[in-house]
Amino acid sequence: MNRAELLACPECDLLQSDSAVPRPRKALCARCGAVLYQRHDQGLERTLALTAGALALFAIANAFPILSLELQGERTDATLAGAVSALWSQNMQLVAALVLFTAIIMPLAELAALAWLLAPLRFGLRAPQFGAVFQLLQFAQRWGMVEVFVLGSLVSFAKLGHLANVEAGIALWSFAGLMLVMAAIEANFDPRDLWERVAPV
Amino acid sequence: MNASAASLGLLSCPTCSLVSRAPAGDGALAFATCARCGSALAYRKPGSIGRTWAFLIAAMALYVPANTLPIMATSSLFGSSDDTIMSGVVFLWEDGSWYLALIVFVASILVPLAKIIGLVVLLLSVQLGWRSHQAERARLYRLVESIGRWSMLDIFVVALLVTVVQLTALASVRAGPAALAFGAVVVLTMMAAMSFDPRLIWDPVKEPRERHSHA
Numbered sequence: 001m002n003r004a005e006l007l008a009c010p011e012c013d014l015l016q017s018d019s020a021v022p023r024p025r026k027a028l029c030a031r032c033g034a035v036l037y038q039r040h041d042q043g044l045e046r047t048l049a050l051t052a053g054a055l056a057l058f059a060i061a062n063a064f065p066i067l068s069l070e071l072q073g074e075r076t077d078a079t080l081a082g083a084v085s086a087l088w089s090q091n092m093q094l095v096a097a098l099v100l101f102t103a104i105i106m107p108l109a110e111l112a113a114l115a116w117l118l119a120p121l122r123f124g125l126r127a128p129q130f131g132a133v134f135q136l137l138q139f140a141q142r143w144g145m146v147e148v149f150v151l152g153s154l155v156s157f158a159k160l161g162h163l164a165n166v167e168a169g170i171a172l173w174s175f176a177g178l179m180l181v182m183a184a185i186e187a188n189f190d191p192r193d194l195w196e197r198v199a200p201v
Numbered sequence: 202m203n204a205s206a207a208s209l210g211l212l213s214c215p216t217c218s219l220v221s222r223a224p225a226g227d228g229a230l231a232f233a234t235c236a237r238c239g240s241a242l243a244y245r246k247p248g249s250i251g252r253t254w255a256f257l258i259a260a261m262a263l264y265v266p267a268n269t270l271p272i273m274a275t276s277s278l279f280g281s282s283d284d285t286i287m288s289g290v291v292f293l294w295e296d297g298s299w300y301l302a303l304i305v306f307v308a309s310i311l312v313p314l315a316k317i318i319g320l321v322v323l324l325l326s327v328q329l330g331w332r333s334h335q336a337e338r339a340r341l342y343r344l345v346e347s348i349g350r351w352s353m354l355d356i357f358v359v360a361l362l363v364t365v366v367q368l369t370a371l372a373s374v375r376a377g378p379a380a381l382a383f384g385a386v387v388v389l390t391m392m393a394a395m396s397f398d399p400r401l402i403w404d405p406v407k408e409p410r411e412r413h414s415h416a
Contacts, residue, residue, distance in 0.1 A: 006220040008206035008213035011339060012403040015206045015220070031203075032339040032403065069365045071372075078364040086364040092376045098384045099360050102353060131238035135216055142395070145350050151304070152357025158301055159293075159358070160365065163372075195217045199237045 007036055043190040044197070048118040050185045055111050057178040062104065065169035066153055069160060079171065080104060106144035107182070113137035114185065117194065126198045134191075141186075147179045205403065207244040216240040246398040250324060256393035257320050263382045263389065264313060271377035273359055278372070285379065286310060286355060308354040309383070316352075316390045319345040320397065327401045335402055342399045349391045356384050 005018045007027075011034035018027065018036075027036040040046070065077035080103060087096035113136050120127045127133065153172050160166040206213050210223045214235040221242070224233050233242040246252075271283035284292070286309045293302035319341050326338055359376050366374040 006211075007218065008211065008220050010213070010215070010218070011342070011399045012335075013205040013207055013213070013400040014403070015204055015209060015211065032336060032399075034339070034343070067361060067365050076365050076367075078361050083360040083364040086367055087360055087376060090363065090367075090375055092380060095356060095360070095376060095380050095384050098353075098356065098388065103357070131216060131240060134238065135240070138216070142391070145353050148350055148353045149357050151308075151351075152354050153361060155301060155304060155354065156358050156361040156365075158298065159362065162296065162298075166365075192218065195219070195237065199217075201219060201237060 009034055009036060037192045038187075038190060039193065040188050040190050043188045044118055044121065044193055046188045047114060047185055047190075048122065050181050050188065051111055051114045051118065054178055054181045054185065055115070057174050057181060058108060058111060061171045061174035061178055064171040064174070066171040066175070067157060067160065068167045068169055070165040070167070077169065102143055102145040103149045106140045107146050107178075109136060110140035110144050110182075113140060114189070121194075121197060130198060134194075144182075146175065146182055150175050150179045205400070207400075207404075212242040212244060214238060214240050214242060245400055245404075246396065249396055249398040249401065250328060252396040253320065253324055253393050256389045256396060257317065257324070260313075260386050260389035260393060261317055263385045264317065267313075267379050267382035267386050268310070270379040270382065272355065272379040272383060273362065274375045274377050275366075276373050283377065286383070305355065305358075308351045312348050312352045313386055313390060316345050316349055316394065320390070320393055323397060323399075323402070330405045332405050335406065338402045339399060342394075342397070342402070346394050349387070349394055352387045352390075353384075356380060356387070 007016045007018050008014070009016065009029040009032060012029060012032040014029060014031040016030060016036070024039075026038045028034065029036055062080055065079050065082075067078045069076050069078075080099075084096045084100045084104075087093075087099065113133050116127050116133050117130065117137070150172075153175065157166055157168060157172070206220060211220050212223050212233060213220050214237065217235060217238040217240070219235055219237045221236060223230055223242075223244075230243075234240065235242055268286055270285065272286050272289065273284045275282050275284065286305075290302050290306045290310070293299075293305065323338060323342060323345070326334075331338075359380050362374050363376050366372055
């Protein structure tokens with residue numbers, strides 16, 4: 001049997017072969033039901049295009065206010081970076097670092113890693129430090145929490161709505177868009193295809 | 202074919218999922234690396250049970266201050282109040298925002314508790330060598346893994362409220378000590394879930410037949 005057709009389930013270690021032709025779009029482990037892989041035509045090309053879009057949304061989401069509050073003619077804006085520095089100045093450095101890490105650094109790392117791995121592949125090249133950057137991508141996918149942050153923004157918006165005049169900023173819409181694009185990336189990205197293209201066995 | 206890769210002396214790569222034969226020779230396994238991507242290989246995550254317990258016990262200890270200390274202190278012309286996570290939920294409920302109360306209750310109180318209980322059940326079942334309900338426990342593991350991140354919700358809410366209200370003259374909102382404890386609970390339970398190796402759930406399954414064939 002070809003080595004590339006052997007699969008061990010990451011969640012139960014059951015050894016399975018992937019020699020069935022045609023290969024299914026989505027393969028589940030025969031024993032525990034974990035997703036073994038999802039295959040997409042043009043999945044990597046689509047992922048790269050979506051990554052470019054996500055980077056643009058990420059820039060807008062970080063440059064503009066998420067919420068604006070108007071109280072007695074006074075207006076305050078909350079940007080994501082502003083939230084980090086507000087927590088920091090209240091002696092909550094660790095909480096500030098956690099917000100910085102999960103809402104800014106890790107989502108950016110995920111997008112940067114995808115671009116790093118996929119862009120050279122368009123020209124048939126293997127990006128330098130391929131394995132290490134792929135591991136960074138796996139790490140960033142777990143710790144990036146854009147979708148949780150979007151829900152948090154909506155809850156804050158609703159909570160403040162009782163107290164004062166709040167407005168949703170451009171960044172709130174951008175973050176919501178970023179959340180959708182990153183979900184589309186997750187659905188289209190096919191790591192198996194990526195590894196087969198850069199290093200066939 | 203109905204055997205685990207490990208039982209056939211095969212290692213699967215956690216990074217690129219290539220299956221390779223374990224190197225021969227004493228001690229060679231400790232230095233096994235993937236031929237395709239160079240990642241370290243092991244049959245199971247090293248020290249999985251001990252590490253998971255360590256993160257989990259730390260999370261359980263911090264779950265107490267996270268829920269009893271104030272997460273947010275509000276002061277305004279109308280007085281000041283310290284809110285714990287639960288009193289915040291109660292306030293939202295009484296205010297008529299039952300949907301917000303429900304979201305915050307699920308994300309901040311139910312999810313961390315479910316994660317801790319779920320991981321304790323998984324750890325004990327593996328350590329006691331249970332042979333039943335593997336499929337259910339595999340689903341429990343996937344549930345614990347996927348819901349974990351949502352308990353960050355309250356941290357983000359506090360961060361935004363603090364930012365937008367701190368500068369106004371009429372009121373101020375400060376993050377309380379529970380924010381720190383709660384953030385730590387989220388991180389520790391996520392690390393506990395990542396340390397746990399779900400393949401351990403299935404390892405006792407094949408033992409009886411193996412013993413039989415050796416006899």
